[in-house]
Amino acid sequence: MRNNGRTSDELRTCLLEAGYNKYAEGSCLIQLGDTHVHVTASIDEKVPPFLRHSGSGWITAEYSMLPRSGHHRTQRDSQRGVNGRSVEIQRLIGRSLRAVVDLKKLGERTITIDCDVLRADGGTRTASITAAYIALRESVNWLLNKRLIKQDIIIEPIAAISVGLVGGNELLDLDYQEDSSAQADMNVIMTKSGKFVEIQGTAETMPFGVETLVKLLKLGKKGIDELITLQEESLSSLLTTK
Numbered sequence: 001m002r003n004n005g006r007t008s009d010e011l012r013t014c015l016l017e018a019g020y021n022k023y024a025e026g027s028c029l030i031q032l033g034d035t036h037v038h039v040t041a042s043i044d045e046k047v048p049p050f051l052r053h054s055g056s057g058w059i060t061a062e063y064s065m066l067p068r069s070g071h072h073r074t075q076r077d078s079q080r081g082v083n084g085r086s087v088e089i090q091r092l093i094g095r096s097l098r099a100v101v102d103l104k105k106l107g108e109r110t111i112t113i114d115c116d117v118l119r120a121d122g123g124t125r126t127a128s129i130t131a132a133y134i135a136l137r138e139s140v141n142w143l144l145n146k147r148l149i150k151q152d153i154i155i156e157p158i159a160a161i162s163v164g165l166v167g168g169n170e171l172l173d174l175d176y177q178e179d180s181s182a183q184a185d186m187n188v189i190m191t192k193s194g195k196f197v198e199i200q201g202t203a204e205t206m207p208f209g210v211e212t213l214v215k216l217l218k219l220g221k222k223g224i225d226e227l228i229t230l231q232e233e234s235l236s237s238l239l240t241t242k
Contacts, residue, residue: 004033004175011161011173011223016234018134026138028234030131033175034121039131041139044110057106057153059136061093061113063128069120089125090115092198096129096158096189097136099197105153111139122176126160126187130227133158137235157231158197160189161223163216165208172219184208188220192228 001007012033021027026041047058063086067073077083093113113135115128136154143149164174164185171178179185186201201213 002171003177006173008169009172009219009222011226012175014227014230016131016134016230018138018234018238024135024139025142026135026140028131028134028138030127032123032127032130032173034119035123035127035175036117036119037124037127037131038116038118039128039135040114041132041135042112042114043139043143044112045108047108047110051108053108055108056103057108058103058110059094059097059101059106059113060110061090061097061115061132063090063093063115063117063125065117065120065124069117089128092125092189092200093129093132096160096197097132100133100155100158100191101136102153102155105149105151106143107149109148111136120176122174122179123162126162126189129158129160129189130231134231134234137231138238155191157192157228158189159224159227159231160187161220161227162187163219163223165212165216170212170215170219172223184212184216186216186220188217188224190221190224194221 015031017029019027020029021040024040025043028039030037051058064077067076077086093115113132115132117124140154162174162185163172164182166178166182174182174185183205184203188199189197191197
């Protein structure tokens with residue numbers, strides 16, 4: 001048992017509230033244990049200069065942590081300049097979503113995903129991707145309902161989760177305390193059909209072998225399968241209430 005009572009292959013309690021923001025074309029509030037992220041999707045009828053007259057759309061993301069999302073106040077990115085960590089994470093979110101979208105069918109428009117971390121206890125980037133898929137799905141439904149696109153552009157669902165080696169044990173969904181003491185940690189982004197979009201893994205204290213890698217990836221798949229089921233339930237619940 002872990003310090004929070006979970007088994008090694010157990011997710012933190014996860015709540016996904018689709019349609020959380022009444023103004024955005026798509027939105028989701030994810031609560032994964034004590035990590036809470038508010039995500040919105042906004043649609044603009046334009047694309048970056050490098051895509052003009054290409055007939056293709058674009059999906060991009062922005063990520064930030066509120067000053068008191070953690071134990072100590074941090075400066076806003078707007079005050080301290082370029083934050084390398086935020087830039088790296090928002091690029092990861094954008095890449096992940098673009099991997100499951102047919103951008104040609106989107107047309108020359110941009111979907112911007114905004115991820116704001118309200119409370120951080122490990123796994124903010126993976127929680128952002130999981131919630132971002134819901135916001136993206138809602139925004140595409142909005143385009144379909146407005147008849148701005150003729151076909152669904154989403155190929156399949158996607159989600160993300162962290163795994164790691166802590167105290168010699170392979171664990172799913174690390175919280176901050178576990179992540180900060182891990183011998184190795186990894187972020188796994190995967191589609192519903194079981195295809196990897198990205199794997200970010202690092203040995204923090206000592207190298208790990210193939211056997212450990214395989215166990216971690218299997219744990220990651222288990223967690224992602226569960227998250228995708230929760231995504232579908234949240235989206236279904238939103239449609240039922242409308």
